[in-house]
Amino acid sequence: MAFHTIVLGVGTMGAATCLELARRGVRVLGLDRSSVPNQRASHHGGSRIVRECYFEHPDYVPLLLRATERWGEWERSARAMHLLHAGPLVHRSGVLYAGPAGSDVVERSFATGQAHGIPCERLSGRELRARWPQLRVPDDWAALHEPRGGFVRPERAVAAAAALARMHGAEIHEHEEVLGWDETATGVRVRTDRGQYEAESLVITPGAWAPRLAAQLGVPLEPQRVTVGWFAPRAGQEAACDAARLPAFYVDRPSAPGFYGIPASPDQGSPSGVKVAFHAGTPCDPDAPRLPPTRDEAAALAGAVHAFAPAAAGRATAFATCLYTMSPDGHFVIDRMPGCTRTWVACGFSGHGFKFMPAVGEALADLATQGATALPVGFLGLARFKHENSG
Numbered sequence: 001m002a003f004h005t006i007v008l009g010v011g012t013m014g015a016a017t018c019l020e021l022a023r024r025g026v027r028v029l030g031l032d033r034s035s036v037p038n039q040r041a042s043h044h045g046g047s048r049i050v051r052e053c054y055f056e057h058p059d060y061v062p063l064l065l066r067a068t069e070r071w072g073e074w075e076r077s078a079r080a081m082h083l084l085h086a087g088p089l090v091h092r093s094g095v096l097y098a099g100p101a102g103s104d105v106v107e108r109s110f111a112t113g114q115a116h117g118i119p120c121e122r123l124s125g126r127e128l129r130a131r132w133p134q135l136r137v138p139d140d141w142a143a144l145h146e147p148r149g150g151f152v153r154p155e156r157a158v159a160a161a162a163a164l165a166r167m168h169g170a171e172i173h174e175h176e177e178v179l180g181w182d183e184t185a186t187g188v189r190v191r192t193d194r195g196q197y198e199a200e201s202l203v204i205t206p207g208a209w210a211p212r213l214a215a216q217l218g219v220p221l222e223p224q225r226v227t228v229g230w231f232a233p234r235a236g237q238e239a240a241c242d243a244a245r246l247p248a249f250y251v252d253r254p255s256a257p258g259f260y261g262i263p264a265s266p267d268q269g270s271p272s273g274v275k276v277a278f279h280a281g282t283p284c285d286p287d288a289p290r291l292p293p294t295r296d297e298a299a300a301l302a303g304a305v306h307a308f309a310p311a312a313a314g315r316a317t318a319f320a321t322c323l324y325t326m327s328p329d330g331h332f333v334i335d336r337m338p339g340c341t342r343t344w345v346a347c348g349f350s351g352h353g354f355k356f357m358p359a360v361g362e363a364l365a366d367l368a369t370q371g372a373t374a375l376p377v378g379f380l381g382l383a384r385f386k387h388e389n390s391g
């Protein structure tokens with residue numbers, strides 16, 4: 001066979017998998033229906049928060065620590081290959097979490113930080129404001145500062161991973177859509193709008209198109225449309241809103257979706273300003289025309305910026321939409337495809353997957369070549385849904 005592994009979807013996790021396989025000398029073919037990177041999937045918009053304290057679930061932390069190591073290695077490799085002309089992959093601006101006293105987000109983040117020796121500092125709302133007057137939260141709120149956190153440039157990371165993968169011998173076909181796949185007696189077969197390929201194993205990483213390409217999962221995954229906005233700093237607040245002085249932040253709002261922001265930085269290009277969004281979306285068809293944010297959506301974002309990040313409450317410079325792929329419990333799905341022996345799937349990243357990109361790529365490369373991985377991804381397997389169903 002011409003290839004050992006085919007990777008279906010060369011976005012965030014697919015590009016990482018192509019790189020991790022190719023650098024091991026594995027013959028890999030990556031197929032993406034769009035360009036790599038692209039603006040139609042889930043890895044555009046210029047920035048994604050990275051952090052190690054993890055309120056979502058403590059079992060993610062070992063994967064995050066691995067991802068931090070690998071982000072550093074990727075950064076060095078990409079720089080050595082002159083792939084980072086526009087700026088770094090990761091900015092270590094720090095991350096702030098804030099919420100009403102007892103906030104789950106703050107308390108669980110702190111607990112994971114304590115358990116794993118991740119540098120982090122508890123603050124009151126008053127102390128947060130004294131140190132970062134760009135932000136506004138009530139005096140009696142709780143907060144946490146994680147100095148090692150920050151944000152990654154997603155398009156740059158996907159482009160660098162794909163370029164490094166190609167340098168290591170990966171074949172990556174852009175604008176080639178996978179129409180179907182199956183396992184044969186000796187391997188896997190993938191049909192595209194240009195032809196057919198065979199390989200010994202298949203990794204399926206189609207993001208929001210998982211319901212279509214990984215229906216065998218039997219897990220209801222929901223693509224969601226998410227609105228983001230960029231706001232210019234108020235006059236005189238430009239330096240205060242730069243990543244050199246303002247950490248990324250996540251506000252745990254009472255009875256409402258979380259609100260987060262990512263500081264401005266000279267390497268961000270267009271759109272400029274502080275990027276903000278709610279950690280929530282509305283169900284959508286990923287192939288439907290992308291409607292721009294409604295007036296109400298734009299007003300809600302502007303209102304949250306005024307309330308929590310007044311230094312960034314200048315004019316809106318841009319709005320955009322992106323795609324979450326929600327799993328039923330908000331946790332990722334990484335496992336062998338049911339009924340298959342050589343096909344692996346990673347999807348349902350539920351709006352918080354990007355920071356794991358290098359670690360997920362490594363785990364998928366292990367699975368595709370050895371059928372197992374030492375990385376602790378077992379808690380993300382399908383067994384948890386069977387358990388729920390059986391009651």
Ligand SMILES: Cc1cc2nc3c(=O)[nH]c(=O)nc-3n(C[C@H](O)[C@H](O)[C@H](O)COP(=O)(O)OP(=O)(O)OC[C@H]3O[C@@H](n4cnc5c(N)ncnc54)[C@H](O)[C@@H]3O)c2cc1C
Nearest residue numbers: 009011012013033041042049178207322349352353354355
């Ligand atoms: C607005 C927004 C903000 C976010 N913020 C954060 C954050 O701060 N921190 C964080 O960690 N995460 C964040 N995320 C989540 C993170 O970006 C995603 O979890 C991650 O990008 C998902 O990666 P993926 O590989 O599953 O999907 P994608 O990166 O979308 O890759 C899927 C690829 O599959 C391709 N494909 C699909 N169907 C086919 C087919 N038939 N044939 C060939 N190719 C196909 C697509 O073209 C695409 O390139 C955010 C997401 C959004 C939308």
